[in-house]
Amino acid sequence: MTDADLIVIGAGLSGCALIYQLRLHGWKGKIALVEAGRGCGGRSASRRRRDQPDWRLDHGAPGFHLSQPISAELEPLLNGMREAGVLTQDHAEIISIDADGHPTSNGADAMPEGGWWRGNPCMASLCEHLLEQAGSEHLALHWQRRVRWLDFRDGEWTLSDQDRTWQLRSDSLVLSGNLLAHPRSLAMLNWSDVPLRTAVPAGIDSELDLALSQLARCSADVRWNLMMDLELKGATPRQIWLTAEARERWQVERLVLQPQMDGHTGLVVHGLHDGRSITPESQPALLAEQEKRLKTVLDQMLREMPKLQMACRQANSLGVMRWGASQPLDHPLQTNLQWCQSSRVGFCGDYVKGSGFGRAQGALESAVRLASRLISA
Ligand SMILES: Cc1cc2nc3c(=O)[nH]c(=O)nc-3n(C[C@H](O)[C@H](O)[C@H](O)COP(=O)(O)OP(=O)(O)OC[C@H]3O[C@@H](n4cnc5c(N)ncnc54)[C@H](O)[C@@H]3O)c2cc1C
Incomplete structure (x- = not known):
């Protein structure tokens, strides 16, 4: 049976x-x-x-x-x-930044037709x-x-x-x-x-x-997502998208911010992959390397947003999540x-x-x- x-x-x-x-x-x-x-x-x-x-x-x-x-x-x-x-339209602010970290107009990936939907509360x-x-x-x-x-x-x-x-x-x-x-x-x-x-x-x-x-x-995209706990109160954009040039420069797709019940803000940095092979042996070193890299580039890309930049400098890292196949291509x-x-x-x-x-x-x-x-x- x-x-x-x-x-x-x-x-x-x-x-x-x-x-x-x-x-x-x-x-x-x-x-x-x-x-x-x-x-x-x-x-x-x-x-x-x-x-x-x-x-x-x-x-x-x-x-x-x-x-x-x-x-x-x-x-x-x-x-x-x-x-x-449990499924709600997401009206939170979405912004984009260019390769100098300056705010710029949103592209279609940041503002898709029909807008964003999200799970509620998560x-x-x-x-x-x-x-x-x-x-x-x-x-x-x-x-x-x-x-x-x-x-x-x-x-x-x-x-x-x-x-x-x-x-x-x-x-x-x-x-x-x-x-x-x-x-x-x-x-x-x-x-x-x-x-x-x-x-x-x-x-x-x-x-x-x-x-x-x-x-x-x-084939599918690999992602290295750095998660952080920010002591940052008040409204923030929900997503900060990078233009194609900014992505090329920093190897990051977007930043996602999420207010938490304790008044803190969760941040996820969606890091791109450089094509190196990932094996159970190489993964621990790659995770550590990505954490260091993403923190460094985060500081550069947020230079026009000093409050957020400062909160990231003082943030508590929650580690990096490796998505082996984040989105099929x-x-x-x-x-x-x-x-x-x-x-x-x-x-x-x-x-x-x-x-x-x-x-x-x-x-x-x-x-x-x-x-x-x-x-x-
Ligand atoms: C970082 C990131 C950003 C994304 N952004 C967007 C976006 O902006 N918009 C959008 O539309 N989509 C986005 N996606 C894609 C979206 O999340 C996926 O398309 C969707 O969630 C896929 O659902 P699924 O059920 O097909 O697969 P999954 O969610 O991958 O479900 C498969 C499940 O199977 C389990 N599983 C697999 N193998 C085994 C096994 N051998 N034994 C037991 N369990 C197993 C896995 O643990 C997993 O829970 C994003 C994905 C990632 C990772």
Whole structure:
């Protein structure tokens, strides 16, 4: 007997939206959600602090925009979140600076059409809401479980962690992140194989072969996000974007500021990657190097904003978060390959083709599309 009818790996926006949507449409099967992190949100998560329990810092996506067309299936999900007050339009100030640190006009990335939307009170609230609405019946949540091994035998999936002390079995499987299907895991995690490829060797399922070869070509941005606790009271812009020249000079995309309950301000510096290879051995040194680099360039880029510059000089660093694949850049997975029937494996996430590819909207769109497919299967 299996543990679940469906296992969903990943509690980011797409994994949570998929479960919500399946339940909304009356899908009653047993679902197990497996997540490597301590809670939901994935790249739209909010970091908590052990020493400051009220802190919530959106250290990945600080918000997102919705571009047209928005699918008819996604609208009700968005409306539900708006009505519950967890998805709100973000009217906070957004500014841009040039390569001399001078304020300049906002470009389209700083001020996208339709404006910014964000989770309320924080980005993690979106996934928390979706799971809450999905209900707890026949839903098992497995936090802090990083799946390393996949096995598909006699029509049954078995998942296990690194040392195979934990296992879970199901009839069907959905990968929301693409870590288990993409060769980037080889160097970054020192893995010897791509787990999904090993589970279903080439030549058995032609749809999966095609999906895996498409996924392998998809590249993604690495980000080094420095997080800081600023003793800075009063209004600040929510985001400070850098122009193309400023990005080139400082290798930073934007600064994101977030007021906290204790009156302090959380700051996230979105640092760009210089292309060097990241391995478990090289990562600790790279994290330390990025922390030093980002603090130095922060001081330079804020010279026209002395109050903020001073607060950053005196700030408490909360460390650097390395996002191994912050946003997919190219080669989206074709929508017809989101579900591979013979292996009973599916994909959802921002790496799937469609409106909002590479962004939060794309993650949600892919989830509602896959839910329809699973319901009609
Ligand atoms: C720094 C940054 C800035 C961004 N800015 C924006 C923005 O301005 N606008 C915008 O629209 N989007 C932005 N994004 C992108 C946005 O966050 C993503 O598109 C969206 O959150 C993706 O959701 P997802 O469900 O597809 O993937 P994820 O959120 O990555 O969810 C996948 C989940 O699967 C889990 N997982 C993966 N492998 C395993 C495993 N083997 N075992 C167990 N769990 C596993 C991961 O821990 C993760 O929680 C940004 C992202 C980052 C990192």
